[in-house]
Amino acid sequence: MTSPLQHDYIILPETHTMERSSADILSSVPAAENNNNVLNLKETELRLGLPGSVSPERKPVSEVARGYCPLKNFLSGAKRGFRDATDSSEQWAFSGSGGSEVPDFVKGPVLYSPRDENCGLDDKNNSNKSCFKPGGEKKTSATNGNAANTPALKAQVVGWPPIKSYRKNTLAPNICKKADVAKDLNTGYIYVKVSMDGAPYLRKVDLKTCCNYAELSSALESMFSCFTIGQCSSKGLPEREGLSASRLMDLVHGSEYVLTYEDKDGDWMLVGDVPWKMFTDSCKRLRIMKGSEAIGLAPRTMEKCQSQH
Amino acid sequence: MAYSFPEEVLEYVFSFINSDKDRNAVSLVCKSWYEIERWCRRRIFIGNCYAVTPGIMVRRFPEIRSVEIKGKPHFADFNLVPEGWGGYVYPWVVAMSRAYPWLEEIRLKRMVVSDECLELISKSFKNFKVLVMSSCEGFSTDGLASIVANCRNLKELDLRESEVEDLSGHWLSHFPDTCTSLVSLNIACLASEVSFSALERLVSRCPNLKSLQLNRAVPLEKLPNLLRGAPQLVELGTGAYSAELRPELLSNLFDAFTVCKELKGLSGFWDVVPAYLPAIYPVCNGLTSLNLSYATIQSPDISKLISQCQNLERLWVLDYIEDSGLDILATCCKNLEELRVFPSDPYGVEQNVALTEQGLVSVSEGCPKLQSVLYFCRRMSNAALVTIARNRPNLIRFRLCIIEARATDYLTLEPLDAGFGAIVENCRELRRLSLSGLLTDRVFEYIGKHAKKLEMLSIAFAGDGDLGLHHVLSGCESLRKLEIRDSPFGDKALLANAAKLETMRSLWMSSCSVSYGACKLLGQRLPRLNVEVIDERGTPESRPESCPIEKLYIYRTVAGPRFDTPGFIWTMDEEGNTPLGIA
Numbered sequence: 001m002t003s004p005l006q007h008d009y010i011i012l013p014e015t016h017t018m019e020r021s022s023a024d025i026l027s028s029v030p031a032a033e034n035n036n037n038v039l040n041l042k043e044t045e046l047r048l049g050l051p052g053s054v055s056p057e058r059k060p061v062s063e064v065a066r067g068y069c070p071l072k073n074f075l076s077g078a079k080r081g082f083r084d085a086t087d088s089s090e091q092w093a094f095s096g097s098g099g100s101e102v103p104d105f106v107k108g109p110v111l112y113s114p115r116d117e118n119c120g121l122d123d124k125n126n127s128n129k130s131c132f133k134p135g136g137e138k139k140t141s142a143t144n145g146n147a148a149n150t151p152a153l154k155a156q157v158v159g160w161p162p163i164k165s166y167r168k169n170t171l172a173p174n175i176c177k178k179a180d181v182a183k184d185l186n187t188g189y190i191y192v193k194v195s196m197d198g199a200p201y202l203r204k205v206d207l208k209t210c211c212n213y214a215e216l217s218s219a220l221e222s223m224f225s226c227f228t229i230g231q232c233s234s235k236g237l238p239e240r241e242g243l244s245a246s247r248l249m250d251l252v253h254g255s256e257y258v259l260t261y262e263d264k265d266g267d268w269m270l271v272g273d274v275p276w277k278m279f280t281d282s283c284k285r286l287r288i289m290k291g292s293e294a295i296g297l298a299p300r301t302m303e304k305c306q307s308q309h
Numbered sequence: 310m311a312y313s314f315p316e317e318v319l320e321y322v323f324s325f326i327n328s329d330k331d332r333n334a335v336s337l338v339c340k341s342w343y344e345i346e347r348w349c350r351r352r353i354f355i356g357n358c359y360a361v362t363p364g365i366m367v368r369r370f371p372e373i374r375s376v377e378i379k380g381k382p383h384f385a386d387f388n389l390v391p392e393g394w395g396g397y398v399y400p401w402v403v404a405m406s407r408a409y410p411w412l413e414e415i416r417l418k419r420m421v422v423s424d425e426c427l428e429l430i431s432k433s434f435k436n437f438k439v440l441v442m443s444s445c446e447g448f449s450t451d452g453l454a455s456i457v458a459n460c461r462n463l464k465e466l467d468l469r470e471s472e473v474e475d476l477s478g479h480w481l482s483h484f485p486d487t488c489t490s491l492v493s494l495n496i497a498c499l500a501s502e503v504s505f506s507a508l509e510r511l512v513s514r515c516p517n518l519k520s521l522q523l524n525r526a527v528p529l530e531k532l533p534n535l536l537r538g539a540p541q542l543v544e545l546g547t548g549a550y551s552a553e554l555r556p557e558l559l560s561n562l563f564d565a566f567t568v569c570k571e572l573k574g575l576s577g578f579w580d581v582v583p584a585y586l587p588a589i590y591p592v593c594n595g596l597t598s599l600n601l602s603y604a605t606i607q608s609p610d611i612s613k614l615i616s617q618c619q620n621l622e623r624l625w626v627l628d629y630i631e632d633s634g635l636d637i638l639a640t641c642c643k644n645l646e647e648l649r650v651f652p653s654d655p656y657g658v659e660q661n662v663a664l665t666e667q668g669l670v671s672v673s674e675g676c677p678k679l680q681s682v683l684y685f686c687r688r689m690s691n692a693a694l695v696t697i698a699r700n701r702p703n704l705i706r707f708r709l710c711i712i713e714a715r716a717t718d719y720l721t722l723e724p725l726d727a728g729f730g731a732i733v734e735n736c737r738e739l740r741r742l743s744l745s746g747l748l749t750d751r752v753f754e755y756i757g758k759h760a761k762k763l764e765m766l767s768i769a770f771a772g773d774g775d776l777g778l779h780h781v782l783s784g785c786e787s788l789r790k791l792e793i794r795d796s797p798f799g800d801k802a803l804l805a806n807a808a809k810l811e812t813m814r815s816l817w818m819s820s821c822s823v824s825y826g827a828c829k830l831l832g833q834r835l836p837r838l839n840v841e842v843i844d845e846r847g848t849p850e851s852r853p854e855s856c857p858i859e860k861l862y863i864y865r866t867v868a869g870p871r872f873d874t875p876g877f878i879w880t881m882d883e884e885g886n887t888p889l890g891i892a
């Protein structure tokens with residue numbers, strides 16, 4: 001396959017491996033450089049650049065020249081590739097035509113890691129190095145039948161494929177039926193339906209406004225107090241997290257009801273077992289269940305209830 | 310001039326001229342035409358809210374009744390524009406509240422709208438009729454309550470795909486009982502339940518209601534009553550289209566649809582239970598627009614539906630339709646003009662549906678009026694693209710997204726240059742093009758050479774170097790909007806074609822190879838452009854000038870640099886000094 005070298009101003013010859021001056025090499029070259037067929041898992045490790053983090057060193061990648069050559073910076077006349085050679089090869093190399101070279105080349109989108117502390121630092125050899133470091137994820141893929149041994153690590157690139165977030169959010173929670181859970185990932189509310197056995201209508205409660213089980217139970221208490229037969233408990237709200245179901249039961253409805261929830265898998269669970277955050281992530285709807293129906297959920301809980309009344 | 314018509318006559322003649330382009334042309338003829346035209350212009354379109362200031366607008370056009378403004382760059386849809394970028398509509402509303410007491414219509418796209426803004430709108434314009442907010446954000450249902458409560462003549466409230474802070478559905482009940490003017494209501498993007506009884510009463514007392522798009526929270530059981538209250542509907546967006554299987558609901562729904570003789574457009578269809586699809590059979594033959602892009606139904610159900618919609622002009626659908634469904638579409642819907650196929654599993658690695666390039670080829674063969682395509686798929690070949698191009702030289706919009714970035718022709722393993730080349734060469738009227746797959750500079754050579762009517766071009770992970778960008782900037786005469794991401798385009802092409810940038814609305818480049826130094830130069834050379842460097846790493850002054858910047862947004866403007874830039878945006882200064890912006 002002839003390479004369409006229409007770039008008159010491209011200096012570099014068409015070679016298989018990039019020849020770089022030492023000045024261009026950004027990172028030190030690990031020992032395995034020559035071992036092109038070794039699956040370098042570290043290289044394909046998923047990483048995200050956090051603010052202030054340093055992008056890890058990269059092995060320079062061999063490149064099939066298809067015009068992915070660094071451009072001279074004509075502007076300042078400085079002798080410098082348009083991108084540092086290693087960076088360019090990392091980002092723009094692609095699987096060559098029928099090449100049997102394996103995981104070494106990088107194909108596909110690279111997640112942007114804009115924080116690179118090395119940029120502009122005083123590395124004498126790299127006075128011209130590019131600061132534009134495509135840290136983060138790399139993807140080696142097994143597309144087009146090449147490189148059958150590469151693990152298809154799908155690094156998610158920001159904004160690719162180009163789908164509006166509105167569409168993503170709408171289609172994503174397909175497991176949710178109707179408006180059981182109105183969860184807005186942006187403004188941060190989690191409304192779940194609350195049903196109480198015997199009540200003529202349902203309510204909705206925003207789990208985000210409660211920080212812990214205690215607040216949830218007080219919210220439910222105020223919502224459903226009109227339906228309780230007996231007086232609401234006058235006990236103070238317990239301070240600690242991880243409220244047991246029996247306590248909630250006390251606070252909300254006297255001794256007759258148990259607070260349960262349906263989780264992501266569709267199972268009905270007793271409220272209070274797991275940490276609050278885990279609960280809000282998995283709770284789809286709440287149900288204030290009659291004590292008699294709760295048999296089988298947690299026998300020892302029932303004993304506790306009975307012993308307290 | 311002695312020969313000219315009296316002003317009143319000219320004004321009367323101008324009142325028939327409604328297109329912006331024509332109006333602009335009229336205003337350039339001579340000073341007196343400029344003057345007359347500016348006094349009688351009623352409608353204005355501002356494609357970039359920072360290209361002009363509110364002050365300039367109200368000064369030149371004192372009698373505007375309808376305003377349309379667009380804010381953020383298109384790539385904001387894909388989270389490429391950082392939060393806080395801008396696009397605030399508040400200054401516009403303030404200026405208009407003083408200058409245009411008779412303003413009737415506001416249409417916004419990708420702008421930030423606050424509740425204060427909405428309240429100001431509702432109180433400032435006595436005859437306010439139309440509010441359309443497309444992909445906007447920053448407001449809550451409280452703001453909506455102000456609008457519906459205070460705008461006594463409200464005709465249209467359309468929230469398409471906006472991000473609304475949904476505090477409750479109570480806002481809808483703020484429509485006064487006397488409100489009968491509603492023509493269009495679109496609340497599809499809202500999550501919470503509105504009062505169904507309020508909704509029913511509203512719908513049945515508005516005899517001119519033509520378009521109603523419900524949100525997911527409206528259960529299917531409520532739909533028959535709503536429809537009976539508005540048999541004149543032309544456009545309907547259902548709520549959740551699912552319920553337990555009850556024959557009486559199905560027949561109730563069917564009867565309700567039978568009454569809607571005017572229905573031309575259907576959308577919604579969240580959570581579809583296929584057993585309820587036959588309810589819409591009565592309207593299928595009249596449908597021209599069908600949006601099933603949220604309906605997770607499979608190909609046989611989709612095909613059954615489509616085969617009854619012989620008059621369909623627009624279809625949006627998920628890739629569940631598969632090649633087989635597209636074959637049926639090609640056979641049955643000869644009036645099809647627009648097709649959009651969205652991916653059901655965009656982040657999955659494996660192909661989950663039998664949808665390939667073949668589906669698109671079939672539709673291009675079978676549908677002679679096809680002019681607008683948006684197609685997500687997992688493989689493509691040059692041969693298929695060439696076939697499509699030859700079948701459909703009348704294409705106007707062609708947006709292809711091969712999900713795997715830089716995917717080659719799956720048959721030959723070559724780049725897809727030839728395929729897209731065929732598209733631009735054959736489709737002479739092409740106005741919008743989005744590229745994907747493996748592409749070298751060659752494709753840009755073809756584009757620059759042939760795509761003379763191209764107005765908007767989207768590039769991702771493509772090209773070899775500056776030459777590609779140079780081809781586009783130097784060759785595409787009609788280019789207005791260019792957006793590029795993750796492509797090796799740099800300084801040379803930009804600087805060589807700097808003047809071109811003044812003929813365009815905007816240029817977006819992110820994760821490319823444009824250096825800070827080049828940006829400064831551009832800012833210096835082209836004072837009528839805003840050259841905005843977006844970089845979340847901190848000020849570019851702290852890095853060498855040769856260092857590439859993260860993102861670049863260049864747009865022409867008569868407003869000068871903007872004052873609402875957030876901390877991560879620097880506007881290049883005319884003098885070449887340290888740029889404006891918070892350090």
